[in-house]
Each structure stands twice: as structure tokens, then as C-alpha cells.
Amino acid sequence: MPVINRIADYAEEMKGWRRHLHQHPELSFDCHETAAYVTARLREFGVDEIHEGIAKTGVVAIIAGQGEGPTIGLRADMDALPMDEITGADYASKVPGKMHACGHDGHTTMLLGAAKYLAETRRFAGRVALLFQPAEEDGGGGQAMVQEGVMERFDIAQVYGIHNAPNLAFGNFVTTPGPLMASVDTVYVHLTGKGGHAATPHETTDPIVAAVAMIQALQTVVTRNANPMNELVISVTQIHGGSASNIIPAGAWFCATVRSFDPDLRALVKKRFYEIVEGHAAAFGVEAKIGYDWGYPATVNHPAETEFAVSVAQEVAGAANVEGHGGREMGAEDFSYMLEARPGAYLFLGTGPGAGLHHPAYDFNDAVAPIGASFFARLVETAQPLG
Template structure:
């Protein structure tokens, strides 16, 4: 089945919006120009209730339907990534070292497309809260918006979001009841030894050897300390130490990520990291300290809302174009905070072949935008029919 015909008519407008956004990426909470662009479009659509400056640069706009009813929330993230774009496109990023490598330009565009349609037709009761959020890529902008009270302030009863998926069939949808994305934590390990000449290691307390011992021991957390049926990833992603081939350095630094779904597993990993760091430091005669930072919680769909959303997606993509039990993955998403505050669902939208997310050659497929906008629009009309 095709996207909503009226929204298909907006395809060129959406392409224009998306490519402007792609050229003007902004990071974390500093999405002021992006928010300004969004507000200009919303006003053009005839939407008058627009609230700016939430979570620094976030926007919430309200569309009134026909008659009394609840408020449904639709969220799009706006921020980009600190990466240098290498696509060579004529609408590539104009900002050195910043690019929309995760498709948030497309997410914002799809919600704008739905907003234009909903403001024009208003074939629903109650209200729609359009949530344009900064700082998904670190900073937890969704959590900040929740902390600043958007759910109660705008009386939002349920909330939904989409994320594009490269290489999945164009216009297809995937979701799952329950957990769909993992909680993400970060660990930092600082090792303090005694440096010296590489020819005289006996006069040092070598942090490099201790670093290697700690990294090797960390691998046993997954292989030996947790139940094999519980999803868990512990990855060392950075090691920094040393300055020359003949110098044993004074210190070393280890950084990594932890992905879990179960808080008890999360607790176990933090405890074992502490034990490993302390034990390995003692065995190598160095000092070491662990900093463990809990980040975004797991993104957990409400089961009923996920299946409802899948039904709506089938109206746009056809039954064969929807995967209802796609399982969960180890990526993380700060929409988790909104789903903790209100029932709702998170879905993935296929955008066809192309470079993967967070790749300098990535580019959102403009042909996917009418599918996402149609999903948002039909979701509102189906959840809150006149």
C-alpha cells in the first residue's frame, strides 16, 4: 500500500526541507538554527501553539483536532554528529566536522510532513503534540524534556517515534513488544604507575602491562560472569598511553561501553569491573580508579502500543512490509526516557540500500520520508478517530 496520497504530494517539499537541514547540522543541545527552521515551517502550516526553548533548543507544537480527546505525542530528534561528511553531495554539510550521519534530518522532515497534513486535515479528535528534540546523540535530550515536564504540561497520554534503518527494504517497518534497544553505560579506568626508561623496567611500575591485564580480565565478564541467555555486551573501545618507544609511561587510560537490558546484569557488570580493576592494579603494583557512568536506560515498548503501531504501519507498507517481532538490539536510544514516562512504541523504518548509520558516507533516503510522515499521520487518525 502507498503512503497517504496527500502526503505523497508533499514529497518535493520534504526533500527541500531535509536537504536544507542536512546542510546545516547542529550538535547536542545547540540546535537553535534547526529549531528556528522547524518553527518557521510550523507557522507556515497554520500551527499557532508553539513552545520553544525546551531542553535549550527543543520545540513542542500542539495541533488541535475536532472535539475533545486525549493528546498523542510524536517525537523526532534534530541533532547531528561530530563527523566530517565525505558524500560529495551538492547538499552536503556546510559545517566542517559536523554532519547528519544518523538521519535525524530525515526524522525531523517526516514529522514536519505529518504536521503539515494534520494541520490541514484535522481528521482526529483531541490533540497532537509534535516533539522536536535536541541531543539524542549524547546528552539525553529526551530525558531533559521529560524532566522539564512536557508529558504533564501538554497532557501527553502516549508517545511514538521512528528511526531510519539503512539496508532494510524501503518503506518497511520493524518493531517489537517489550525491550527493543539496550541500556548503555560507559566506563573510564585511569591507571597511575611509575614511568621510566624502557631499558630499565625493573625501576618502574608499568601501567601498560597493568592496562593489558585489566583489558584481558574484562573479557571474562561476558564469558564467565553472566548467564549466557541474557544479552550483554562489554567492549573496550579506547586505550591511551605512552609517547615513545623507549619510555615506560606514568599512566594509562581505558574507556569502554556496556549494553544490557536487565538492571541486575547492569549491577553485576559494574561490581565486577570494580573488582577486576582493584585486583589487577594490586597484582601489578599500580593505582587504578574506575568511573562507571549509567547512561540511557533500555528502550522498552508497551506491548499493546507496539502492536497497534504495527497495525498502522501495515496500512502504509502492507502486511508484508511490517515485522512485528523484530527482536531487540544492542544499540541505545534516549527515547527510552519518554517511554518510561508514557506508554508508546519505537519503530524502525527501512530506507533501502546505502551506507550505514554513523558512517561519513551516510545519507538519508528522501524516498522514505512520505512513508514515515504517513505513518505518523495515520497513527493519530487511527488512535483518535473523530
Template structure:
């Protein structure tokens, strides 16, 4: 079963929604205009309930099916990124320094398309909860929505989400049971020594050499403290210190992103990182303050729901376009909090060639929106069929 005919008929309208959202990007929890646009469309479709102001600007909308049954949750993130757009499109961002560089405008459009179809047809039992979430990129809006009780308040039994994937063939889906995306933690280390003239290092306590030693040493954690088959990344991404060629600075700092899939490995990584930094600080005679920020946990699909979602994707795109046991990704996603709270699954959907996610030239492929909307709609009809 390909794209649903009714949803194919929405294609031009969906393109208009997406390009409007693309022109008006908003960051983090400040998605006020985005939420208002979504709420207006939902009311036009005739959804039964629109609950606004969750996690500041999040929305949960309810569509009632025919007869009793459980509630299935469908989620779309809606925030943009602090990036100056470089696409040159006639519908490019109108707000300098902000753009939809991750396709959340497309995610919203897919869920709106599914909502319109489900309101018109209502060929399902129970209810659908449409979850429009702010602050996926920064702020953990998924966690906040869960903490504010959406799963219990709306009696959501299972929950699903999609992320677009540029560079993956158009309409291809991939997912996997178990861990799909990594946890992400950020370590920031401030090193303080004693500055002075570069010609008299014996009168100084040099933080530069201490930072160099720490950065090199933390790279030994993966090959010497974790199992060889564990999937782990430690990337030092910033080092900042110094002001002139002949001055030894008094302090400096570096930071790292740390990613894995196993909670026990995650705990080990923090312990060894802190031990190594503190040990090197003692060896070099400096002080080191470690700010280790626990970020999003790993996104872990529930096996039955991942298999079911793959079956639905096959209906939409065909067996040759669906990988049900795909490769894990070291990126992270705060849909992980929703999967911690309820059974469900997350999938990637290919949108064809184009610039990658978080790139200033990225642009969502509007032809992909009906594919994602059809997936969401069929997921509901299959999960909660009429008697």
C-alpha cells in the same frame, strides 16, 4: 493503505526541507537554526501552539483535533554528528566537521510532513503534541525534555518515534514489544604506576601490563558472570599510554562501552567491572580510578502500543513489510526516557541500500520521508478517531 495521497503531494516540498536541514547541521543542544526553521514551518501550517526553548532548543507544538480527547506525542530528534561529510552531494553540509550522518534531518522532515497533513485535515479527536528534540546523539535531550515536564505540561498520554534504517528494504518497518534497544554505559579507567627506562623495569611499576591484564579480565564478565541467554556487550574501544619505545610510562588509560537490556544485569556489570579493575590494580601494584558513567537506559516498548504501531505500519506498507516481533538492537536511544515516562513504542523504518548510520557517506533517502509521515498521520487518526 499506502502513502497518503496528500502527503505524497508534499514530496517535493519535503525534499526541500530535508536538504536545507542537511546543509545546516547543528550539534547537541545548539540546534538554534534548526529549531527556528522548524518553528517557521509549523506556523505556516497553522499549528495551534508552538512552545520553544525546551531543553534549550527543543520544541513542542500542539495541533488540536475535533472535540475532546487525549494527547498523543510524536517525536523527532534533530541534532547532527561531529563528522566530516564525504558524500560529495550538491546539498552536502556547509559546516566542516558536522553532518547529519544519522538521518535526523529525515526524522524532522517526516514529522513536519505529518504536521502539515494533520493541520489540514484534523480528522482526529483530542490533540497531537509534536516533539522536536535536540541532543539525542550526545547529551540526553530526551531525558532533559522529560525532566522539564513536557509529559505533564502537555498532558501527553502516549508517545511514538521512528528511526530510519539503511540497509533494510525500503518502507519496511520493524519493532518488538519489550526491550528494543540496549542501555549504554561508559567506563573510563586511569591507571597510575611509576615510569622509568624500559631497560630497568624492576625500578618501575608498569601500568601497561596492568592495563593489558584488566582489559583481558573484564572480558570474562560475560561468559562467567551473566546468564548465557542474556544479551550483553563489553567492548574496550580505547587504550592510551606511552610515548617512546624505551620508556615505561607512568600512567595510561582505557575505556569501554557496556550494553545490555536488563536493569539487574546492568547493575551486575558495573559491580564486576569495578571489582576486577580494583583487584588487578592491587595485584600489579598500581592505582586505578574508575569513572563509570551511567548512560541511556534500555529502550523498552510497551506491548500494546508496539502491537498497535505495527498494525498502523501494515496499513502504510503492507503485511509483508512489517515485522512486529523483530530482533533487538545493541545500539541505544534516549527516546528510552520518554518511554519510561509514558506508554508508547519505537520503530525502525527501512530506507533501502546505502551507507550505514554514523558513516561519513551516509545520506537519508528522501523517498522515505512520505512513508514515515504517513505512518505518523495514520497513527494519530487510528489512535484518536473521530466519534
């Protein structure tokens, strides 16, 4: 079964929704206008219930099918990124310093398309819960929604989500059972030494030298502490210190991102991070303060639900266009919290050639929206069939 004909009929309308959202990006939990726009469309569709203000600006909508049955959850994220857009599109962001550079406008549109179809046809038993989530990029909106009890409150039995994938063949789906995306932790290290003249370094305690030694030593966690069969990334992404060529500064700081799949390895990295930084601080005579932000856990697909989602994707896109054991990646995603709370699966949907995610020239491919909406709709109809 290809794209649902009725959803294909919505293509131009969906394009309009997506481009409106693209022009009005909002960040983190502050998705007030986005949530209002989503709510207005849901009311037009005639969904049965709309619950606003979940995780500050999240929205949950309920559509009842025909007859008794469980509730299936479908999730889309709504937030944008703090960056300027360079696409030059006539529907480009109208908000300086903010843009939809990760396609959450497209994700929201795909779920709205599925909502319109499901509210109109209701060819399923039980209920569907549409989860419009803020703060995926920053703040952990998925965790906040779970902590506010959406799974229990709406009796959600299983949950699914999609992320667009630039430069994956248009309309192709990729996922894998088990770990799909990595956990992510962020570490800040602030060093305090003793500043002075660069011509008399013996009269100073140089935090720059200490920082460099720490950064080099941290890579030994990957090469000497971690099992080489377990994926691990430690990337130092910022280092700051100093103001002139002839001054040794009194302080410096650096930060790093840590990504892995295994919880035990994740804990080991934290332990070794403290040992290496504190040990080098003692050796170099500087004071070190470590801020270790325990971030999103790994996104782990449930095997049975992944197999089911793959079968539905094959109906929509064709078996040749679906990879059900496509490997995993070191990016992170707060849908992980929903998968910790309920069984389900997360899939990537190819949008064809174009600028990558988080790039200022990125733009969601509107032509893929009916495919994603059809996948969501068929998940519901297949998981909870009538009769």
C-alpha cells in the same frame, strides 16, 4: 491504505526541508538554527501552539483536533554528529566537522510532513504533541525533555518515534514488543604507575601491563558472570599510554562501552567492573580511578502500543512489509526515557541500500519521508478517531 495522497503531494517540499537541514547540521543541545527552521515551518502550517526552549533548543508544537480527546506524542530528534561528510552531494554539510550521519534531518522532516497534514485536515479527536528533540546523540535530550515535564505539561497519554534503517528493505517497518535497543554505559579507567626506562622495567610500575590484564579480565564478566541467555556487550574501544619505544609511561587509560537489556545485569556489570579494575590495580601496584557514566536505559516498547503501531504500519506499508517481532539490537536510543515516562513504541523504517548510520558517506533516502510522515499521521487518526 498506502502513503496518504496529500502527504505524497508534499514529497518535493519535504525533500527541500530535509536537504536544508542536512546542509546546516548542529550538535547536541545547540540546535538553535534547526529549531528556528522547524518553528518557522510550523507557523506556516498553522499549528495551534509552539513552545520553544524546552531542553534548551527543543520545540513542542500542539495541533488540536475536532472535539475532546487525549493527547498523543510524536517525537523526532534534530541533532547531528561531529564528523566530516564525504557524500559529495550538492546539498552536503556546509559546516566542517559536522554532518547528519544518522538521519535526524530525515526524522525531523517526516514529523514536519505529518504536522503539515494534521494541521490542514484535523481528522482526529483530542490533540497531538509534536516533540522536536535535541541531543539524542550526546547529552540525553530525551531525558531532559522528560525532566522538564513535557509529558505532564502537555498531558501526553502515549508517545511514538521512528528511526531510519539503512539496508533494511525500502519502506519496511521493523519493531518488537519489550526491549528493542540496549542500555549504554561508558566507563573510563585512568591508571597511574611509575615511569622509567624500558630497559629497567624492575624500577618502574608499568600501567600498560596492568591495563592489558584488566581489559582481558573484563571479558570474563560476559563469559563467566552473565547468564548466557541475557545479551551483554563489553567493548573496550580506546587504550592510550606511552610516547616512545624505550619509555615505560607513568600513566595510561582506557575506556569501554557496556550494553545490555536487563537492569540487574547492568548493575552486576558495574559491580564487577570495579572489582576487577581495583583488584588488578592492587595486584600490579598501580592507582586506578574509574569514571562510570550511567547512560541511556534500554528502549523498551510497551506491548499493547507496539501491537497498535504495527497495525498502523501495516496499513501504510502493507502487511508483508512489517515485522512486528523483529528481534532487538545493542544500539542505544534516548527515546527510552520517553517510554519510561509514557506507554508507546519505537519502530525502524527501512531506507534501502546505502552507507550505514554514523558513516561519512551516509545519506537519508528522501523517498522514504512520505512513508514515515504517513505513519505518524495515521497513528494519530487511528488512535484518536472522530466520532
